[in-house]
Amino acid sequence: MVAKGQVIENPASGERIVLRETAADTEGRLLSFDLFLEVGGRVPAGHAHPAQEETFTVISGRMRFRRGFRVIRAGPPRRVVMSRGVYHSFANAGPAPAHVLVEMRPALRMEEVLELAAELGRPVDSGRTSLRRILALVLFMREFRRELGLPLIPPWLIAGVTAPVALTAILLGRIQRFHSVPVPPG
Numbered sequence: 001m002v003a004k005g006q007v008i009e010n011p012a013s014g015e016r017i018v019l020r021e022t023a024a025d026t027e028g029r030l031l032s033f034d035l036f037l038e039v040g041g042r043v044p045a046g047h048a049h050p051a052q053e054e055t056f057t058v059i060s061g062r063m064r065f066r067r068g069f070r071v072i073r074a075g076p077p078r079r080v081v082m083s084r085g086v087y088h089s090f091a092n093a094g095p096a097p098a099h100v101l102v103e104m105r106p107a108l109r110m111e112e113v114l115e116l117a118a119e120l121g122r123p124v125d126s127g128r129t130s131l132r133r134i135l136a137l138v139l140f141m142r143e144f145r146r147e148l149g150l151p152l153i154p155p156w157l158i159a160g161v162t163a164p165v166a167l168t169a170i171l172l173g174r175i176q177r178f179h180s181v182p183v184p185p186g
Helices: 110-120 126-143 155-171
Strands: 007-010 015-021 031-037 053-060 063-067 070-074 079-082 088-092 098-105
Touching: 007 110, 015 110, 031 088, 031 110, 053 063, 063 079, 110 126, 126 155
Parallel strands: none
Antiparallel strands: 007 015, 015 031, 031 098, 053 079, 053 098, 063 070, 063 088
16 A cells, blocks of 8 residues: 555656655545656656546656647646546656656556556566566556556557457466566566
């Protein structure tokens, strides 16, 4: 269970997240956190939130957001809103670390998404676990389909592709669980 003040770090993306308000604090209405992004840091992949609105308020530094095909450059105190279902990405666009307040409405299971994305971002022995990592990513996308979507790919197609891959992974013993996405061992 996550708690206010908890820190989540993703070494692959340069993100450091400090939780302000959790789903438990707000009865699921809101998840808010401070995002600290190192120079060159960026969200691991462009994505959409099918059932959530995401708001970014730049507190310090310079950010570059992509909302659909539009690029937005922003410094403090600029606020950028990503509506439900809108493909987006973001990156630090400045010469110094950036600090951004992020608000997700509703919270859904986004806390778990952030924690597991950070786990998947940790370095591992690439030779042993590349297949496990791919399978874990497939399960991740399936498990959190309300929180994350891919650009230009309808949710029904993602569900249709990930279901047989997930079942095959479980049957072959590559992944033990289907829910609560497992993270491959290093």
